[in-house]
Amino acid sequence: MPLRSLLSWTVLVPVLAIIALAITWTHKELGIIPVLIVAILLAGAVLTAVHHAEIVAHRVGEPFGSLVLAVAVTVIEVGLIVTLMSSGGPEAATLARDTIFAAVMITTNGIVGLSLLVGALRYGLTPFNAEGTGAELATVTTLAALSLVFPTFTTTLPGPVYSAPQMAFAAVASLVLYGMFVFTQTIRHRDFFVPVTDEGTVAPEEDHARPPSGGRTAASLVLLVVALVAVVGLAKVESPAIEAAVEAVGFPQSFVGVVIALLVLLPETIAAVRAAARQRVQISLNLAYGSAIASIGLTIPVIVLASIWLNGPLHLGLGGTQLVLFILTVIVSVLTVVPGRATRLQGGVHLAILAAFIFLAVNP
Template sequence: MTVRRTTTSNAIRSLASRWTVAVPLLAVVALVLSWGRSLPGFAVALVALCLAGAVLAAVHHAEVVAYRVGEPFGSLVLAVAVTVIEVALIVTLMIDGGVKSATLARDTVFAAVMITCNGILGLCLLVGALRSRIAVFNPEGTGAALATVATLATLTLVLPTFTTSRPGRQFSSAQLGFAAVASLILYGLFVAVQTVRHREYFLPVTQEGEVREEESHAALPSRRATGLSLVLLVVALIAVVGDAKAVSPTIESGVESAGLPQAVVGVVIALLVLLPETLAAVRAARRERVQTSLNLALGSAIASIGLTIPAIALATIWLSGPLVLGLDATHMVLLALTVVVGALTVAPGRATLLQGGVHLGIFTAFVFLAISP
């Protein structure tokens, strides 16, 4: 009986492995065939199907890499990979979009912050609390990550509304350069603290608050398997972002025909790009590794600002249109509420269903107000 179960388990793993190799490649093929073309309805549906498959494959390969390198490096790999390709997507859409894309970077980055700090974080706390009544995490590391998100968001998304060097919610060239350099420095400092200086603050903890030992019942993936998964992770993420761009004209036309604000496009793009991290974070929460989930959520928010703003600042050298980064009053209120509630959530290092529900409530309000400002 044991031999039969082992054989079945190995067969399932082998099938899953082949599936996660084939799907990213099919998604890339769909990307190549659809790039720069106007797609009919059935083609959009096929690309969307490839997009969903690439998301699931990305989660699988991210988990393989994360299991091999351990925490918090595993969370960092997925967060940085997704954000780098997200930056490429934003820049590409801004080049194609002209003046109407002036607020695309702001809308997408702010949506990413709200999705990660409220949507993903709240969902993971909810799953963790349902799993073990109380979701436990390390307040030192989580609090430091939240503080970094709040600082980056204020420097890059709030201050442009109040500066006077340029009309509207825009930075001057010098101010944009300062914000870009400051973002990079803060991001680099956070990564150094997370992975070297105070790595123990970002490791999963037990219900008693002690650092959890890595599971030793399963063999680590080989270097070859890990290297293959890392390559396929990048391929899958490129496919996710590229296929998202391929369906973005359909999204934009749907938003326009529905009479919705242009900011909804940024929200949809952020939701699509962050799908792999969302699924990976929820899986970690189901395994009672809430700290890993929070590393993914807050780390993605930090990377989204800390890498996107410098890249956009560099891209303005050849982008001719305006770059509007400043938030309006409604969004600033939501950001302030997120920071205050987030601080109260992470301070004890323990959360219940209530905290998860509160963050999901803020996220729901953000989505509703994006649709009906």
């Protein structure tokens, strides 16, 4: 790699962010200046993650590019959840549920709504492949129901918890569904997940720039992982400051999980909006629903395994308000996906549901 490339901000920022993470990881409390520095590096890591994800996506093409970013973010997010659960107290019992549900609401309403709104404001209508997007939505709905809805109604154990056999079934089912989704998206029916034109035909590949070389792609893949580790790690480092801020304004402590989820999903959000601005809304939907599928399909099996040595119960079942928000999200998402194209109204409706989720997280 040329010296100029090594000194570019897209290389230096992830390295500096990782150094800052290594220095601050064991510190429970930071002063105002370190907190500000970490916040700046966190924002920079988000931007560099998007940059390198787009380089990798340009090289491998869709839908592989969307899958790379979704899986990378989710794998590191799983590590963060397990770390917080192992070091947390009684409140850690609901951490996995709250984090997964926040990720589902942010992806299926926030990223989808923002992408549809941006695309519709710029082009009037936002066409996408209803077959592929419908399959993604069906997978998200089934995974969420198996992992987050059923524990509320099972009777083997009291409370919103699964018994050991029930957790094992949920873990295996999640892995199988995720594997089937990846096979369908990348091999068997790849054409269902590529951008389409207004007439419903496959859109031509973007050719305004040559694909990056193999060496540059490999370097970007490494830097993408480094940047994502920095994003998730620095988000955890910032969590005490976020908790203090949340407590200062009188918000529930559970809202901290929403803030962390928003930070972790920033790279995917920015990448999705930029794709929508280029009239590639299908890529945006792949990022949104693919991230939701990965968040459940990869997190639940790991959490189930981790629960063997983690102390305390694992509350997975959603509460009443969360169940209503989930059902509303599924109904609206089906109505959005079926036509195969959307207007700014659909984008606004999804963003309204996200706003309701955030508001009710503040005022439960």
